[in-house]
Amino acid sequence: MNPIASLRYHWNVNLLGRAILRWQRIRAQRRPPRWDTRYLAPPLKVGARMKELVGRHWLAGRYTKGCRKVAWVTSGAPVELLKALDFYVLYPENHAAICGTARVAVEIASEAESAGYSRDLCSYARTDIGAVLSGKTPVGRLPRPDLLLACTNICQTVLYWYRVLAHHFRVPLVLIDTPFVYTEEAAEHAVRYVRRQLEEAVPLLEKAAGKRLNERRLRQAALLSKRASELWLEILQRCRHRPAPISVFDQFVQMAPIVEMRGEPATVDFYATMLREVDERIAGGMGAVRNERKRVLWDNLPIWYRLRYLAEFLARRGVAVVASTYTNAWGELAPLIDPDEPFESMARTYIYPILNRGTGHKLATMKRMVEEYQLNGAILHSDRSCKPYSIGQMDQRDRLIREVGIPALLLEADHNDSRAFAEEQVATRLTAFVEMLGE
Amino acid sequence: METNTPAIPSRTETIRGFKEAGGKIAAVLPIHYPRALLRAFGLLPVEVWGPPRVDSSHGAAHLQPYVCSIALNALSFLLVGGLDVADCIIVPHACDALQGLGSLLLDFISPRQPVFPLYLPRGRRESDLQFLADEFRALYARLERITGRSPTDADLMKSIRREELADGLLAELHRRRPSLPLDDLAFYRLIRSREYLPAEAFAELARSVLETPPTDSSRGVPLILSGIVPEPMALLEAVARMGGTFVADDLACAGRRLYPPGDSEDPFRRMAERILNGPPDPTRGSPIAERADHLIGTAHKTGARGVVFYIIKFCEPELFDLPLLRRTLQEAGLPSLIVEVDLNDPLPQQVLTRIEAFLEVVG
């Protein structure tokens, strides 16, 4: 470790950066809300805190050179190992989502497309590769990775994508391959395989980190992950209330820390604060949608570049989107994490994300949510460049209509590529859907 | 060039003959699976690469338009009864599209035959090998249930050796390709019969071709064909007419399945070793550099002057590698061309024009 680099890191991140971000938060809290509060509740107060937290995370990334090792990881990766080894952890998917919400994803992805990456590829991957090739990013600068960790529990796409990164950066790529769970239970040999890979990864991670893994720190990271995931799940479950205190669009906005900062005490604090605010809303009878008439489900990734448009469009018609298979994915596995048995429980936890499970399981999850959240309909975002999440939706929609008796809409778009979003067509389809929800 | 096309039994004939002899049929989707295991249970694997020219509207009721035509056509073919002859369906996990298809079959479509998904690990580590061997053990247990048979280790080893022999001859066909008396179309008809012929029948056919005297090897500008499957096969004729020839391939249905013999005396490990030690393949997680080395090495061996990447639209495993792979090939003096196709389109003129232009450049 370089002492000057450490000093620079400490000064820019912990002292100066912290002060500036806090000041920005205070200013943000005073700014009038940017969305239409005739139909939507004002934004969560905790939102400014989230921006501060996430801002610090990205700021820290800019000063890692010479003082912290950097790992780029997939969103479903067993991050606890990296936290215990003190890596600065960067999630390219999250960075891509930030580019999506900042509406610069297309410009950045075009850099990858000009370099030959097809427009049919996952738009997160294109955004990330475009950022790597061009240096363009709304977060200042992306630190170069010392290590890549890809876990296939969300898709195989991440492995193709990370092979590109490995080739580009010439750094080791550690793979945690998680066999897809077609049936209710993962086969024991599949869990064993994941566990073995986790154990085999340790020396590779230690080598890149330049230090030995400390079991106590690993248990601590697992505990913090578990606690944050539990709080997140509790927050989501508060949406069973009528009116729902927050909407899925709020969840999309507030989910960054649970994805990219699991295993950190600040994340636990943040979600504890958010839960308190959500409870205050419930106590005050405040709903995310002012005139909540109908409640619906969202399936698949968000459409990052049109969150506000969709939230307002639906809220104006009294429709609250209150549950989502996507945000639920970061909470539902909390009970499986056992800090006392980190390797065994990581193997079991990381094999079971919804994206690593069958199309029937996803339908069952949706049906359960319809019941638990008393939903009147479902919007299934058919995400052009995310095949693993989207395949199955045509049958899932039909079953929701036939077996559950609710209207279900397949909405064609893309999570990060606004060129796949036809606003007029979306508006027509949503209008027809809202009509089907009835009075 | 004179072409002595051997008489290759058709799929229909082969299936009928095998069934009449008391055998059963396993319909198998792309790409890697343990042929020997199926045969030990009296099941003949018959592969389903699409196929082209089916009414894809049936599959389109379940799969969005951004899913590749291999998955779409396979599903359409099943829905129109094309797989009725099969006693079980094996769906290897090659990619997100086949993962989704396998899951759809199990959860929503429920064909009358049992569906067995098969997960393929994406590494080549000891843990990958152990897992794949275990995955084959799990498949063994399922096959036991549907066939009522329990082949012994010795039965399995016998079956493995039979496949290894056939694969050895397949590799020899690939190696001796420039001097074989077969044009590209005839060559691919021959080697693709491995997709449905029993190993012993394929071996016999391969031997008969290998025994014919070698011919003049100058057939046109030598190229490598990379991608999933050379469909429609009219491509091969068209390229020959334009003065090109494919002297080697890196196709999922062909060159990426030249499995070497295994070492282990444990049949499950041996079957796993064979697949994991096969040539580089993006669906098995091979690094881009390994693929580049393999293609450059193949070009040196065969004298190929360029690579045609014949890509099925929406095929992510292929598409991700291309920019870096092509750049590395270019740096090594091996130019390449990408054409994207859909199994449901006839060979578009535009694709041919581009290949023709490429031939002019490398020729």
Ligand code: SF4
């Ligand atoms: S958006 Fe879909 S395809 Fe892209 S990384 Fe996420 S899960 Fe994979």
Ligand code: SF4
């Ligand atoms: S063509 Fe590509 S995407 Fe389609 S099934 Fe084959 S490997 Fe998968």
